[in-house]
Amino acid sequence: MKLLKHSILILLIISICLNSCDNLRLSSDKDQNIVIMLSLDGFRWDYPELYHTPNFDFIASHGVKAESIIPCFPSKTFPNHYSMATGLYPDNHGLVNNTFYDPGRQEIYSIGDRSKVEDGYYYGGEPIWVTAEKQGIKTASFFWVGSEAEINGYRPGIWKVFNSSIPYGDRMDSVISWTQLPKEERPGLITWYIEEPDGVGHNFGPQSSETEDMVEHLDSLVGVFIKRIHELPNFKNIDIIITSDHGMGETHGEKYINILENIPENWILRVLGYNPVLFIDPNEGYADSVWAVLNNTTDISVWDKENVPDYLHYRDNPRISKFIIAADSGFSIGTKAITSTSVGGAHGYDPGNSDMHAIFYAIGPNFKKNYKQESFKNIDLYPLICELLDIVPEAVDGSLSRVSGMIDP
Secondary structure, eight states: OHHHHHHHHHHHHHHHHHHHTHHHHHTOOGGGOEEEEEEETTOBTTHHHHSOOHHHHHHHHHSEEESOEEOOSSOOHHHHHHHHHHSOOHHHHSOOSSEEEETTTTEEEETTOHHHHTOGGGOOSOOHHHHHHHTTOOEEEESOTTTTSOBTTBOOSEEOOOOTTSOHHHHHHHHHHHTTSOTTTOOSEEEEEEOTTHHHHHHHOSSSHHHHHHHHHHHHHHHHHHHHHTTSTTGGGEEEEEEOSOOOEEEETTSEEETTTTSOGGGEEEEEEETTEEEEEEOTTOHHHHHHHHHTOTTEEEEEGGGOOGGGOOSOOTTSOSEEEEEOTTOEEESSOOOOOSEEEEOOSOTTSGGGOBOEEEESTTBOSSEEEOOEEGGGHHHHHHHHHTOOOOOOSOOGGGTGGGBOO
16 A cells, blocks of 8 residues: 555656646757666566556656567567667677587576676677767666677777666666756766566466565666656756567476486587576587477477577577577476476577567657557667667667657657
């Protein structure tokens, strides 16, 4: 009840501010525009329909709500956050999975290895903060994949080493403070990140009381953030995007497949990745044997990298292993015997599975009001932000034409 009253109060305050400041919005100086993009990891597109989210509902009625945002394959955190930043498919920016083998250096990249995460060698393409910095716009990031590495000679002007122990409110405080820096220091682009509701979705499943509590907590936090932005003297120049890297699908322990159960150990050179997408490189002379076993395994898709379907845009990068195995929706895969029969959650499935789709909300002077946007690809975020910042984009896989309708001319 206290949370509900708090959310209603926030909505009333923002509504008064919006209604009294429409003229200020019309006089917004686009050259001074600030774009803030928040990613809520694993926030599925339909959580606002399943749970009580009055602040997201408010943004939808006073800004833009997309039906969903569609991730790239595999629908994992690192590949998709970097696709959101670069406008490129993982096949083209090189961050092809959360873990992969790099034949150039003959070593494994893993999201848990700080030396690799902070090494610009692994990050192809040009993230949005680099494009902005090169064109004279200062940037800041409170956690985003790639922001901790020097890429093409650039980093965000302000950046943080990832630390999950930093409270979400403290991250918000920093973002707010950056918008009030002296003009010559003030970033025009700010990205920030919260690692939930991904964690609770994995542990308890997308439709659980734990996920409901977290979604509603994040909705309240978003309400506080919007309120604080609209209390700033320059709020009329701030566009806010709230989105996510992927959704979450429900899994059940009894729907588990040990993909190595019928494959002798000496056939395999390496297995990399996490449920529900794994890479396999066979030992020399065993490719046909491994393929035959995998191809006869039910409830999975298995591709030789040369024959991955075109729509996945996932076959040319040398960091993609010989075989790619993806579990069917609702199934889990691994390399050991089953250890749990409980309900949980996973992501990484084919982006055609709507459970993998994520949220997109936006509000600010350059966005239309009460506008319903069709689903679009997360690679379209890069050209969208370039348009909002009035900078020239790199050639990318994303398209402004799919999202330009949400911009207020």
